[in-house]
Amino acid sequence: MSDSNINWFQSPWKVLAALGVLALLLMISPSLMEAGYFPTPGDVRAEANGNSMGAEVNEAVSANLDARAQGWLTSRVEPEPETLGRPEAADRESALDCLIRASDLIDVGSQTGGLIESIPVDVGDWVQAGELVVQLEADVERATVLAARTRASARGAFLSQEEQVALYSRRVERSSSLLDGKALSLEDWDKIQSEHRIAQHDLLRAKEERELAQFQLAQAEAVLKRRSLHSPVDGLVVARNLSAGEIVDDATILTIAQIDPLHADILLPATRFGGIRPGMRASLSLEVAQESRVIAEVDRVDPIIDAASGTFKARLTLTNSDRSIPVGTHCRVEFLN
Template structure:
């Protein structure tokens, strides 16, 4: 018969990230503070970017210029008309005919060069926009700001700017006795009971089961994923992790390595 087994666990953030800047510079603005709830892609820090903005404006203008292309197109059309007139005149020398044909060829090359320059200008614009984007630091994940390390006016290089934790989902870490090895597997569910009763009982799913048993304590680790869509459950809480075991467990191991709670006494 199934038996309820409880162990002490700890609710932790799913991911904790130290966010840095992709480029060095002076901090222009910090849009969040410790405790701020953030979304993925949200702007967190802005670096001073007047030079980069000017570069974008310049390259954007250059990418729109068509004067050189239009000039070479007109010259090519003129060279072709000249070549046609020369070809109809019997008194024109072979050298003059060759010169007219050569002008068409040279103008064609100049037109190709002008088009290549236009393409290069578009690439320069993409590069300038990328450099400008590096002056804005965005959140790589949704979560909360744990720590803020910088303020406007500070110079930053390789140091972290903010510490961000993802709390949806949360993860639950629990140590269980070796007697439970093989009875807990990824995909199983367990009931999580936070130490603060107002958060109620919640269901988590086993995602990782250690394959190595610690010989000193005769235990192994289990990680569970706990959905937290409303982000109301804080990380750092202790909890009880309640498993439904398909086989009776060793009660002495539970008393020693679990919570000390014998379900049979409840």
């Protein structure tokens, strides 16, 4: 052993430094071998043996490195989306969610309280505009109408007053000739004229009473009409809150939904404000029947943008004459123009 080697091992600080370098090399050697800076133990053994097994190992290592390189390159190339070039995929991405609802919901109630006599409809029934849906007890009102109709049609008092006026008119004519011949006193003449005027006033009062009877008949019929509730629209009964025999005050008895036409509500981003206008047409894909599409038209655009969500509302109208589109279904909207 040389003097330099002896001096090296005899210095404790140099020994500690050598051990530190060796430990550092042992820690970083796996990373350096993986990066290719140092050969792996398999490569060393293959090279030392110099046999065919070493060659096969080298080929496997090269193939592995090539595969890694190829994977590294392909991992950085953006894959082409499967939907690229498919117009239907682009349309689906541009479609917006919507909700179909009834164009109107009518709560049927009574202006006056009373006992419910009958409700001839139930939930799920289709009703026509003007159809009777609730009948309240109305015996008193019917009797009032009969009495008013009788008074309005009574002509006895009116005809009697007409005849009285005609009688006094003839008496005035005869008395006038007697007055010219000095055969009638002025006192009797004044009495005859007064009786004639009183008869005319009585006839006028009879006419007014007859007209008043007509107004009372109309009032009684209006009160009776309030006891019968009719559907204001063509629609579907969606709720029934009371039954026959119950007392109604100001509560809702029935709820009728007008489902032709229908409305579809949609929320749009503020960036599309001004691009959506009333009259624009749109294609709707229904959640319950995705293979079928219906055409709707924008009839209202909310002029206010919600600051919190950055959206605004629009409403579309679509026909539902065959009542095949259910209320409450979700849909997707694609504007056509």
